[in-house]
Amino acid sequence: MKHEKFFRNNSVFTSRDFGKYLSSHKVSKRTQESLLSYYRKIGRIVRVKRGLYATIPIGYENEAFIVDPFLLASKMTPDAVLSHHTALEFFGHAYSVRNIFTYFASRPVETLVFQGHTFKGTRFPKSLLGKGKELFEIRVEEREGMDLRVTSLERTLVDTLDRPELSGSWEEIWRSLESVEFFDLDKVIEYIQLLKNSTTAAKVGFFLEQHREELMVEDHYLKELKDLCPRNPHYLSRTRRESGRIITDWNLVVPQEVLDRSWEEARVTPKQNSAAGENLNCKIWVFMVICCILK
Numbered sequence: 001m002k003h004e005k006f007f008r009n010n011s012v013f014t015s016r017d018f019g020k021y022l023s024s025h026k027v028s029k030r031t032q033e034s035l036l037s038y039y040r041k042i043g044r045i046v047r048v049k050r051g052l053y054a055t056i057p058i059g060y061e062n063e064a065f066i067v068d069p070f071l072l073a074s075k076m077t078p079d080a081v082l083s084h085h086t087a088l089e090f091f092g093h094a095y096s097v098r099n100i101f102t103y104f105a106s107r108p109v110e111t112l113v114f115q116g117h118t119f120k121g122t123r124f125p126k127s128l129l130g131k132g133k134e135l136f137e138i139r140v141e142e143r144e145g146m147d148l149r150v151t152s153l154e155r156t157l158v159d160t161l162d163r164p165e166l167s168g169s170w171e172e173i174w175r176s177l178e179s180v181e182f183f184d185l186d187k188v189i190e191y192i193q194l195l196k197n198s199t200t201a202a203k204v205g206f207f208l209e210q211h212r213e214e215l216m217v218e219d220h221y222l223k224e225l226k227d228l229c230p231r232n233p234h235y236l237s238r239t240r241r242e243s244g245r246i247i248t249d250w251n252l253v254v255p256q257e258v259l260d261r262s263w264e265e266a267r268v269t270p271k272q273n274s275a276a277g278e279n280l281n282c283k284i285w286v287f288m289v290i291c292c293i294l295k
Contacts, residue, residue, distance in 0.1 A: 003035070007044060007055045011144050012071040015051045016078075048072060048114050069101050069117040074148035076112070076119055077105040081138055082150040083122070084160050085167035088176045090141070090150050095175035102166050104151070106134070122166065127196050137191055153180055154187040161203040162195070165239045170255065171263035178211065185221045192228065201228035202250040203236060209249075226250070 006013075006021050015036065022032050036053070039045045045053045046062050052075055054067040070090055074080050081104040088094045100118045106129070108121020124134035137155035140147050151159060157177060160167045167173050185208070192201050205225030208217045226249065235241045235253045244255040256262070 003039075007039075009145060011055050011068060011146065012048075012075050013053055013055070014075060014078075015053070018053075049109070049112055052076070066115055068144060069115075069119075071143060071146060071148060072114065072117070073101040073103045073119050074150075076103055076109055076121060077107060079134075080105045080121070080149070081135070082148065083166075084151075084156065084163065085172070085176070087151045087153075087156040088160070088167070091153060091156075093153070093176055093179045095172050095179065096168075098168065104134070120166075122163070125162075125195055128194060131194065133194050136194060137187060152187070154184050155191055157183055157207075158188060158191050158195070158200060158204055161207060162197065162200040164237045170258050174258065174261070175263075177207065178214075181214075183215060185215075185217065189221065189224055192225070198228055198230040199234040199238070199252075201225050202230060202234065202252050205229065206236075206247060206250045206252055206254065 003021075006018070010017060015032070018036065019029070019032055022035075027035075036045070040047060040053075043056055043062055044058075045055055046067070047053055048067070052072075054072065056062055056065050070082065070086070073082055073086060082090055082102075083104045084102045085094060085098055085100070086102045089097065099116060100120060102120050102122065104124050105121045106124060108123060111121075112119045128134040128136065135149075137152040138149050139152050141150055142148075157180070160173055160177065164170070164173055167176070188204065192204060202225070205222055208215060208225070209222055211217070212222070230251050233246050233251045233253050236244070236255060236258065242253075242255040242257075244253050244257075245259060246252070247254050
């Protein structure tokens with residue numbers, strides 16, 4: 001195929017990407033549309049949404065090939081940045097795999113479902129847009145030979161606690177963040193100062209205080225965050241508003257589930273119950289045999 005090199009190098013692409021490639025061939029807009037229609041018809045590419053396509057490797061049927069959802073999320077808009085739980089998953093720090101992929105953008109598109117994955121965009125925080133800092137602590141990473149943008153672990157820590165509803169349950173959030181062995185806390189503080197959100201500062205401070213030994217959190221970092229805390233108690237999540245205990249040091253209402261880490265309680269599965277029962281029966285049988293011998 002004449003354009004095979006482009007498809008090999010672009011597993012996910014936009015019509016703009018294709019147009020830029022064709023510009024060196026002096027191809028008209030109408031011809032570009034005809035080419036996209038042709039390659040869709042023969043099954044070489046599949047349309048994800050208007051202006052966004054994915055390449056299907058030769059020998060695969062459309063239904064049999066799963067397009068990389070990280071690359072799709074990174075192409076949902078021209079300025080898309082993988083964020084929140086998706087960023088944690090990208091870096092290998094998600095406690096569990098989710099089929100929801102989240103990204104930051106100036107103008108996110110409507111939530112899209114493709115091949116069983118949900119792509120959900122959220123706007124860059126207004127405080128960052130106002131300063132032209134929406135790309136603060138954004139990393140460019142390579143995947144399948146393509147570049148994508150993703151929030152750094154430091155920014156992801158803050159963003160996840162800022163908008164916990166985008167990352168799942170408290171257990172999912174806590175266990176995921178706990179798998180990160182190191183954060184550059186200077187960058188964390190700098191980002192929080194850019195956000196200018198007192199509740200978020202308190203939430204990050206609370207998390208860091210809970211893990212001060214593991215993350216080697218020095219006192220001055222906690223003091224800086226306490227200075228940014230709200231004057232009145234705020235909920236750990238403004239959307240869930242769960243009851244809990246007020247942590248006065250941070251002016252946070254923290255759910256008991258988080259304070260007690262209730263997800264760590266022993267959970268006995270049916271299989272464990274069965275194994276325990278078999279073990280008990282074995283012990284009873286041995287005891288009976290010993291009794292018979294002693295008689």
